[in-house]
Each structure stands twice: as structure tokens, then as C-alpha cells.
Amino acid sequence: MLTQEKIRCDACPVMCFIADGKSGACDRYANENGEIIRLDPLVILNNQIEKGEQVKPFLKADWNGETTENDNTFITAIGSGTTYPDYKPAPFIFNSKVDGADFITVVTEAIFSYCGVKIKIDTDRHLGSERAIVRHKGEAIGHVMTSEYGSQMLSLGGVDHLTGGTKVEGRVTCEALMNLCNKEAIELSIDEGLTVIVQAGKPPIIEGIEETKMRVGCGSATIGMFASQWFGLVDEVVVVDDHITGVVSEHQAGKVLDWKSTGISVKGRRSTPGRYFQVANPGTGWGGTDIQDPLTILGTWNEKKGAVPGLTILMVSTTGENYSYYELDNELIPKKKKLPANLKSSVELIKENCEPALCTVMFVGGAGGSLRSGVTKNPIQLTKSVKNNETNITCGGAKTYIWPGGGITLMVDVHEMPDNSFGYVPTPAIVAPLEFTIDRNKYKSIGGHTTKIRSKKDIIENGGEYGNKKSFLS
Numbered sequence: 001m002l003t004q005e006k007i008r009c010d011a012c013p014v015m016c017f018i019a020d021g022k023s024g025a026c027d028r029y030a031n032e033n034g035e036i037i038r039l040d041p042l043v044i045l046n047n048q049i050e051k052g053e054q055v056k057p058f059l060k061a062d063w064n065g066e067t068t069e070n071d072n073t074f075i076t077a078i079g080s081g082t083t084y085p086d087y088k089p090a091p092f093i094f095n096s097k098v099d100g101a102d103f104i105t106v107v108t109e110a111i112f113s114y115c116g117v118k119i120k121i122d123t124d125r126h127l128g129s130e131r132a133i134v135r136h137k138g139e140a141i142g143h144v145m146t147s148e149y150g151s152q153m154l155s156l157g158g159v160d161h162l163t164g165g166t167k168v169e170g171r172v173t174c175e176a177l178m179n180l181c182n183k184e185a186i187e188l189s190i191d192e193g194l195t196v197i198v199q200a201g202k203p204p205i206i207e208g209i210e211e212t213k214m215r216v217g218c219g220s221a222t223i224g225m226f227a228s229q230w231f232g233l234v235d236e237v238v239v240v241d242d243h244i245t246g247v248v249s250e251h252q253a254g255k256v257l258d259w260k261s262t263g264i265s266v267k268g269r270r271s272t273p274g275r276y277f278q279v280a281n282p283g284t285g286w287g288g289t290d291i292q293d294p295l296t297i298l299g300t301w302n303e304k305k306g307a308v309p310g311l312t313i314l315m316v317s318t319t320g321e322n323y324s325y326y327e328l329d330n331e332l333i334p335k336k337k338k339l340p341a342n343l344k345s346s347v348e349l350i351k352e353n354c355e356p357a358l359c360t361v362m363f364v365g366g367a368g369g370s371l372r373s374g375v376t377k378n379p380i381q382l383t384k385s386v387k388n389n390e391t392n393i394t395c396g397g398a399k400t401y402i403w404p405g406g407g408i409t410l411m412v413d414v415h416e417m418p419d420n421s422f423g424y425v426p427t428p429a430i431v432a433p434l435e436f437t438i439d440r441n442k443y444k445s446i447g448g449h450t451t452k453i454r455s456k457k458d459i460i461e462n463g464g465e466y467g468n469k470k471s472f473l474s
């Protein structure tokens, strides 16, 4: 029977009053018969994944609920609840034996106001200029960063968008971050740039077209890799690239092969022999330029430097998706011809050497704040032990990268984490699972909450403050 009285959830600063049978503003906690419970099941993994075994989502699979203290299960923080307002010990602190050594793991769902995602989109296409604003549902949620080798990079979220703008900006930023971290697809639009659908582990969809290939390298690298395959089959090869366009007859790779001069001239800025910058504007055409006709990057052919009627030219993009073959006519004008069969395989080889284009979503958050009190009574000791590699941090069981310098700034590939690992609170902030694993003696020495250590069996059978047996076995 439902009771009328609302009770207060204190798992975040919003402090919702929740009626019996209802959930709070974040949909993560509810009032069940006058008790606050965590709604999602606690996710338990098989920690043999590092030895090549599969993750076992026990609470969703056929599992009889049996476990022992020394088995291979690992209780993640997903569904564990949080330590807010941080003076109390983390929801679960358990011990386990790994290869005979005694370890303690502290798990908590951390509330991050200082967090965001870095997104790597494998494409040469020009999504937008560096520093351009990235929007979701019309709200500014981040910006374009410096591109990397074959990839465009975005930085989304962060405290300025979550709390420093309007209420709507904060809400939309939080929603976008949570969906991206939970491996869902979201649409982003870049000011004076393109629209892209991003989903962790999936190909980007740019202006409605799915990207399939990540380039084999820049134009210069492509020349270096394939010059010997072209030698003797064609008189000139140009690999069109927005960053470095390569020309084989001038390139060092061609020189080593004794490649003959062809009298070619390329528009743009010559960097070093056979390497040209700025042959066109950035865009969605050949090699990340804005061109559809590659001849537009060429000037007149110089007879004195080797141009002759009948000279053959292959022009190809850095992914091998675009290619054209030409012969110079009597006026030294390139005329398009069918690609000879013996050159087709080299173009195929470029394609074959391209990796699938994917989106990578890295969650970045600062875990150095007050949540450390949930792990130890002396928070700086936890920071130090992380820096000394004595404490290992995982997110939902996935490996994290810890930034050098102050605090505990961590980064994790969300694709490595179980589905729906992330939540939110309407402050707004992102909720992410964190597990700290440390040798038992070290845990004692850093001021850990040793009286709160429990066995995994006890946690699974009896739950914790926000969970009971029913909620996480259902």
C-alpha cells in the first residue's frame, strides 16, 4: 500500500522530496515503501576480462546469485549509489584476493560538475574551423579542437557550458554528454561548418553520409608508402590532401627511385620537394579539400622540365576513394582516360590500408574533489597513492588514463564501459562510476574506511544504503 508521506533523497544537492512509488528528478532513485532505493541494478563483472574472458552482466543473465569471496567477480560502481555529501564512506568497500594478494576496492557513483568529453572523429572532411562552436539542439555545448592525424577533434561539455551559461545550455550540455557517454547517437552542428552524427564506436555520419574510411596517411606519407608500386606504371602521381599534397616525381621517395621530372606545377605553398600545403580550401571533397575536380590544383605543364605529350598522370585522394587518370595531349593539357588495370590494384591497396572511420568518445572528469572522502579520511593521501600507482582507478571496470599534475583528472574510453554506465543529476552534472582498488595494508595506511570493508558475498546478498537485495537482483 502506498504511503502519502514524501521522503527526501540526499544523494545529490537537489534533495528531491519523493512520494511513495515515484522516482526523483534524475530517475535514478525512488521511494519504495518509505525507503530511498537506487533504481538501476548493481553491475557486476567477471574480472577475468583482462585474461581474455567476456564481461558477464550477472544481474541480467542466468545466474543463481552464488559467489564467494575469492571468485573472479568485480563489483562495479554502476548502480552502487553515491557518497554525497561526501563525508560518509563510499557505498561499497569490498575485499578480494588477486593472485594471493589482498586488495580493497572502493566503489561510488561520482557526481562530476567538472567533466566533458573529447571526441575523435576519423575523417579528413573539414567539419569546422578550430575554435568553432559545436551545438546540440541549438545550444553551444563545446568547440572544435586542433585536428589530429586523420581525425577531427571536438571538446564538449565542461563546467563553463554545464553551469556557466544559461539554464537551457547547461541542461542540453548535460543531456548530450550523458547520451554520448552511454554510447547513443547524437547530432552536432558546427558553426559555419557541417552537421555530424556522433556515436561511440560507430562511423560518423557527416551531412547525412556515413564516413567509411580513415585516410592511410597524409599525401606525402601516401607517396612514401606506395611510390615503388607506381614506378614504371605511370609517369606522375599526385596524392591530393588538404594538409600535405604529395607529388611523386619531386618527392624524396621518387628521387630515391630515380623518378623522371615531369614538368608538373602545383598551386599552393611548396613546403619541401614534392610536398605542398594549401592546394585548396578545406572541405568535403578530395582529401578533405573543397575540390571535386583535382585538375584545379595544377598549373601549366613545363616542357623544359620534362612535360611531353602522352605523359600519364594518376591523381588520387588519401583514402583511395577518389581517383582520376590523365594523359597530356599535344598542347600539354591533361585529358581524362580510363584507369589502366595495372594501376587499379595500387588504388585498391590505398583503400585496403585505410582503417574503418569511427567516432571515439573519451569521458574526462576531475575526481580529485570531495568524493575522495568516501575513500579515505585523509583525501590527499588518496591523490598521492594514485600518482604513485598504488591505487588503480577504473570506471565501470574499464581502464582509465590519469593525467599527470595535480588532482585526479581521469580519462576513459566510454566504449570500453558497460552500456548505460552514466547518469545525471539536474544541478546539472554527470554521474559516472568510479572504482578505486588498492592493497589492503596501503588502504589502511592512507586512512581508508577499514571498518566498512565487506565481503562481495555480503554486498550481493544484502545490498547497501540505497539498494536492497530485491532491487539489484531484479
Ligand code: SF4
Residues within 6 Å of the ligand: 009, 010, 011, 012, 013, 014, 015, 016, 023, 024, 025, 026, 027, 028, 029, 030, 425, 426
Ligand atoms: S536528483 Fe536524483 S540523486 Fe538528486 S536528490 Fe533527486 S532523486 Fe536524489
